[in-house]
Amino acid sequence: MTRGHAVWLLLATAVPGLLFAPVFGLWALVAPVVGVVVACYVVFELSLRFPALQPWRPLLALVAGALALVELALFDTTLSGLPTPTSLTRLAAGVTDSWQLTLQSTWPVRPDADLLLFVPLLVLFTALVGIELLRWPAAAVLPSLVLLLVSQSFIAVSGTVATLVALAYAVVVAGLFISPARSAVALTVGLSVVAGVATMAVPTGPAYSVRQNQFAQVPLPREVSPLAEVAARLSDPDTEVFRYTTDAPVDRWRLVVLDGFDGVTWTTSDRYRRLGAEIGPPTGTTVPTTQQSARVTVPGDGRWLPSQAMPTSVDGTVRPFVDQDTGALLLPERGGPVEYELRWREPVGDLTGLADAAVSSDVPTGDLGTVPDKITQLATTATKDARPTLRTALVLEQYLSENYKVATGSELPTGSGWTHLREFLQDTKRGTSEQFAASYVVLARIVGIPARLAVGYRAPREPVDGETVVRNKDVLAWPEVAVEGIGWVPLDPAGTASDAGPAPTKLAEVMAKARAELPPPNEKLPDPPVAAPEPVDEKRSWTGVGMLALWGLAGTLALFVVVLLGIPVTKLVRTARRKRFTGVRGVVGAWWEARDLLGAHGARITPGMTARDLAAVSGGSVVDSLHRLAVHLDTALWSGAGADEGTVMAAWKAVAEIRRTLAGRSIGARIRAVFVIR
Amino acid sequence: MTKTPGQVYELIAANVQKVVRGKPQVVRLAVAALFSEGHLLIEDVPGLGKTTLARCLARSIGGTWNRIQFTPDLLPGDITGVQVYHQRDEKFAFHPGSVFANVVLADEINRGTPKTQSALLEVMSEQRVTVDAVRHDVPRPFLVIATQNPIEMAGTYRLPEAQLDRFLMRLRMGYPDRASEVLVVMSDRAGVDPDELEAVVDLPTLQSAITQVRAARIEHAVIDYATSITSSTRHHSEVRYGASPRGTIALVRAAQALAATYGRMFVTVDDIKEVAHPVLDHRLILKPEAELRQRKAEGIVADLLAEIPAPVAVTTVAGA
Numbered sequence: 001m002t003r004g005h006a007v008w009l010l011l012a013t014a015v016p017g018l019l020f021a022p023v024f025g026l027w028a029l030v031a032p033v034v035g036v037v038v039a040c041y042v043v044f045e046l047s048l049r050f051p052a053l054q055p056w057r058p059l060l061a062l063v064a065g066a067l068a069l070v071e072l073a074l075f076d077t078t079l080s081g082l083p084t085p086t087s088l089t090r091l092a093a094g095v096t097d098s099w100q101l102t103l104q105s106t107w108p109v110r111p112d113a114d115l116l117l118f119v120p121l122l123v124l125f126t127a128l129v130g131i132e133l134l135r136w137p138a139a140a141v142l143p144s145l146v147l148l149l150v151s152q153s154f155i156a157v158s159g160t161v162a163t164l165v166a167l168a169y170a171v172v173v174a175g176l177f178i179s180p181a182r183s184a185v186a187l188t189v190g191l192s193v194v195a196g197v198a199t200m201a202v203p204t205g206p207a208y209s210v211r212q213n214q215f216a217q218v219p220l221p222r223e224v225s226p227l228a229e230v231a232a233r234l235s236d237p238d239t240e241v242f243r244y245t246t247d248a249p250v251d252r253w254r255l256v257v258l259d260g261f262d263g264v265t266w267t268t269s270d271r272y273r274r275l276g277a278e279i280g281p282p283t284g285t286t287v288p289t290t291q292q293s294a295r296v297t298v299p300g301d302g303r304w305l306p307s308q309a310m311p312t313s314v315d316g317t318v319r320p321f322v323d324q325d326t327g328a329l330l331l332p333e334r335g336g337p338v339e340y341e342l343r344w345r346e347p348v349g350d351l352t353g354l355a356d357a358a359v360s361s362d363v364p365t366g367d368l369g370t371v372p373d374k375i376t377q378l379a380t381t382a383t384k385d386a387r388p389t390l391r392t393a394l395v396l397e398q399y400l401s402e403n404y405k406v407a408t409g410s411e412l413p414t415g416s417g418w419t420h421l422r423e424f425l426q427d428t429k430r431g432t433s434e435q436f437a438a439s440y441v442v443l444a445r446i447v448g449i450p451a452r453l454a455v456g457y458r459a460p461r462e463p464v465d466g467e468t469v470v471r472n473k474d475v476l477a478w479p480e481v482a483v484e485g486i487g488w489v490p491l492d493p494a495g496t497a498s499d500a501g502p503a504p505t506k507l508a509e510v511m512a513k514a515r516a517e518l519p520p521p522n523e524k525l526p527d528p529p530v531a532a533p534e535p536v537d538e539k540r541s542w543t544g545v546g547m548l549a550l551w552g553l554a555g556t557l558a559l560f561v562v563v564l565l566g567i568p569v570t571k572l573v574r575t576a577r578r579k580r581f582t583g584v585r586g587v588v589g590a591w592w593e594a595r596d597l598l599g600a601h602g603a604r605i606t607p608g609m610t611a612r613d614l615a616a617v618s619g620g621s622v623v624d625s626l627h628r629l630a631v632h633l634d635t636a637l638w639s640g641a642g643a644d645e646g647t648v649m650a651a652w653k654a655v656a657e658i659r660r661t662l663a664g665r666s667i668g669a670r671i672r673a674v675f676v677i678r
Numbered sequence: 679m680t681k682t683p684g685q686v687y688e689l690i691a692a693n694v695q696k697v698v699r700g701k702p703q704v705v706r707l708a709v710a711a712l713f714s715e716g717h718l719l720i721e722d723v724p725g726l727g728k729t730t731l732a733r734c735l736a737r738s739i740g741g742t743w744n745r746i747q748f749t750p751d752l753l754p755g756d757i758t759g760v761q762v763y764h765q766r767d768e769k770f771a772f773h774p775g776s777v778f779a780n781v782v783l784a785d786e787i788n789r790g791t792p793k794t795q796s797a798l799l800e801v802m803s804e805q806r807v808t809v810d811a812v813r814h815d816v817p818r819p820f821l822v823i824a825t826q827n828p829i830e831m832a833g834t835y836r837l838p839e840a841q842l843d844r845f846l847m848r849l850r851m852g853y854p855d856r857a858s859e860v861l862v863v864m865s866d867r868a869g870v871d872p873d874e875l876e877a878v879v880d881l882p883t884l885q886s887a888i889t890q891v892r893a894a895r896i897e898h899a900v901i902d903y904a905t906s907i908t909s910s911t912r913h914h915s916e917v918r919y920g921a922s923p924r925g926t927i928a929l930v931r932a933a934q935a936l937a938a939t940y941g942r943m944f945v946t947v948d949d950i951k952e953v954a955h956p957v958l959d960h961r962l963i964l965k966p967e968a969e970l971r972q973r974k975a976e977g978i979v980a981d982l983l984a985e986i987p988a989p990v991a992v993t994t995v996a997g998a
Binding site: 608 | 897899900942944945946947948951983985986987988990
């Protein structure tokens with residue numbers, strides 16, 4: 001059990017710990033993980049110097065690691081740097097809660113200690129178990145392997161990164177097996193090839209993550225659904241709801257998205273997560289997006305906060321929960337006015353051809369409950385029996401806006417269950433945006449268009465003094481349909497979403513253009529163009545064994561380059577450092593150099609070997625040099641005379657003789673020796 | 679002028695090697711045993727010069743020496759001595775046995791009965807004889823060189839394993855190489871007789887050398903290394919009984935003496951390793967299953983010497 005092995009082991013422990021970087025960000029993890037690893041090494045070093053400490057080593061490592069964590073991650077809980085009961089409580093919460101909070105948050109999470117503590121704690125536990133098993137390298141590496149699997153179960157790295165990580169881990173693990181009698185080059189190459197091939201053998205596709213079904217247990221507000229409030233708000237039009245300041249074009253604001261429908265009630269999902277540092281674009285969005293932001297002030301006490309379809313972050317005192325699929329923000333324990341900075345993504349770039357886009361095949365169309373008679377027929381008629389595309393969705397929107405009236409005045413219809421919708425669709429044909437949107441969603445779902453119901457506010461076009469005030473009269477319910485490559489596209493069957501004027505966003509502009517290009521109502525829809533089959537990429541047809549071999553070769557080549565540069569340079573640095581030693585240490589440095597030189601040339605080195613032992617197994621012309629070196633070493637170490645500069649020089653002279661002798665060996669042997677890790 | 683232990687060794691070794699050819703290392707270790715006042719067990723098949731070595735060593739120092747040929751009818755009194763009643767003087771007088779000499783050659787010790795062996799072994803450890811409650815000290819320096827033939831079992835009494843550690847070292851002569859054997863034959867033809875060897879060192883000089891050897895410098899790290907070796911024998915999976923602390927003391931004393939034969943007054947790790955086999959091999963009692971696997975104490979000691987890190991006084995990161 002040497003220091004070198006301990007260093008390799010701690011590296012093997014740190015690598016999986018840092019693989020949580022996609023969750024927390026690399027820099028947030030470096031300090032606590034490195035701190036814990038260094039603390040473990042310090043304890044290991046102390047136990048070597050003071051053998052009496054060895055029985056206490058696991059406990060000492062635990063205390064030192066915990067102390068390092070408190071200083072590096074929980075310094076705000078300390079009293080002048082000294083841990084307090086709060087520090088211990090937070091550490092305990094790191095064991096019990098932090099991993100759960102992380103799983104319940106959007107990723108990357110906010111790099112708060114309360115969330116990331118479990119990673120350095122896992123590293124600490126892995127390191128101290130590994131060090132206790134260091135006598136058996138194969139067993140010592142197992143805890144770090146388990147940690148590696150845990151990190152991958154959180155978020156799996158893939159592709160080139162996975163290969164590089166596997167190679168790095170393989171190299172570090174191989175280091176654990178280095179011994180004076182055994183070089184680890186062959187083992188490193190072997191492990192690296194296995195690691196490279198293994199990472200490529202993993203089937204492509206979405207990786208499993210323990211987070212998949214982990215959502216925050218958010219108590220959904222037991223209050224009237226914003227959908228049911230539409231009519232009531234329209235009846236009290238001038239009451240302010242919220243205000244915002246932005247330079248970005250805003251089309252509408254959403255409060256909640258309802259995608260569950262049992263025929264009576266519209267419900268929202270409870271797939272809420274804690275809002276992390278930043279949210280990426282929703283899955284399925286392939287068009288380029290741009291970042292927009294607005295400062296929002298909400299005076300009331302409603303639990304739903306105004307948001308956009310693709311929020312990325314919320315800055316301010318509030319820490320809302322977010323439904324990544326819908327963009328809805330929820331603040332369950334809100335007690336008064338709030339102010340926050342909302343950032344979101346807005347599709348930009350070339351959206352031509354949007355009208356011909358297909359609806360998303362990955363999104364289920366949604367529930368309908370029991371569909372009343374004749375409604376299916378109505379849906380088919382409204383969409384001209386066309387295939388489900390965005391153009392068909394626009395035709396359905398056009399059908400509702402042309403055949404139904406928006407209700408105004410004091411007697412506004414309410415309700416969005418089948419009873420109310422059937423009445424709206426077949427009898428009264430008059431309703432608020434609530435009935436328009438709900439009817440649109442059910443009709444779209446009937447014809448196979450995935451649709452959902454959003455409730456929020458339209459954005460007034462004219463800000464006052466740079467600030468836009470949203471009032472009750474701006475309340476709006478609208479349908480959204482899932483479009484391939486873009487995500488959820490908002491529609492406006494009631495025609496009340498915007499004031500007259502130019503479309504505020506690129507998407508709204510493209511949609512307006514698509515509406516204008518719709519064929520007349522009595523004309524059949526043209527079939528959407530069939531996409532040409534994608535040309536088969538010859539390179540991508542490489543599968544199975546060929547691909548594995550290619551990656552194995554690439555991994556080996558990458559490792560070869562690392563070895564080619566790294567090993568000789570490390571040896572040169574080490575030799576230079578040894579030559580700087582003085583006194584007895586200088587002579588010992590010379591002995592180590594001779595030992596490593598001969599070991600690299602194939603001499604079987606054991607821990608118990610002395611210079612004379614090495615001479616006995618070396619033979620040839622290095623024997624005399626080794627004996628001379630042994631005399632200097634014995635005199636320096638055991639005679640009590642120490643070593644002056646002349647003795648150190650004489651010892652290094654013997655090393656130089658050995659080096660010269662070895663230089664006379666075959667070129668193959670010399671090249672092998674250069675790349676042996678010793 | 680006082681001679682150094684190194685010079686004393688050179689004189690004795692040169693003298694002994696006039697007769698004992700081709701075995702410089704055995705001679706060195708035998709002299710080291712003499713310097714550390716330890717007893718020597720030479721074990722090997724007949725005809726390899728065990729007795730010759732013992733006789734030459736005894737002849738080379740200017741002290742008294744006795745040879746005891748162990749046989750089944752040898753009695754303890756023959757070794758220790760007896761009280762004899764003198765009628766004329768009407769009193770008992772002590773007649774010392776063969777053990778009263780500076781060098782005692784116990785030839786074929788395993789042919790003696792256990793009782794007789796025990797008598798000698800007791801004198802070896804106590805360095806005195808007690809007869810009728812009267813103590814009689816043996817002369818100093820006192821060195822017992824015992825020989826035994828390990829292959830012949832009939833009519834022999836194996837030395838008790840627990841008593842073997844009374845011997846500082848167990849040496850094996852081994853067959854000579856071809857050139858040395860030629861020299862042995864030529865010496866025999868020239869009529870070189872061990873009994874004709876002259877003493878080259880007197881007793882005071884030898885006693886002075888012994889005292890100097892005891893004062894040889896030994897660093898704590900080297901003592902710690904020796905202790906690591908012996909304590910490892912106790913925890914070895916194939917060893918039933920490992921070396922005792924007496925074994926550790928023997929290891930250090932033998933290493934001090936060996937260092938002196940090399941002309942050094944300080945002990946190195948190599949000295950410890952060089953005496954490890956002769957000092958430790960006969961002190962280990964292996965487990966039966968290990969013996970069934972043909973494991974030998976020599977192999978276990980060799981493994982430990984390879985595995986236990988040789989100390990360097992400078993502590994720094996390994997592999998720096």
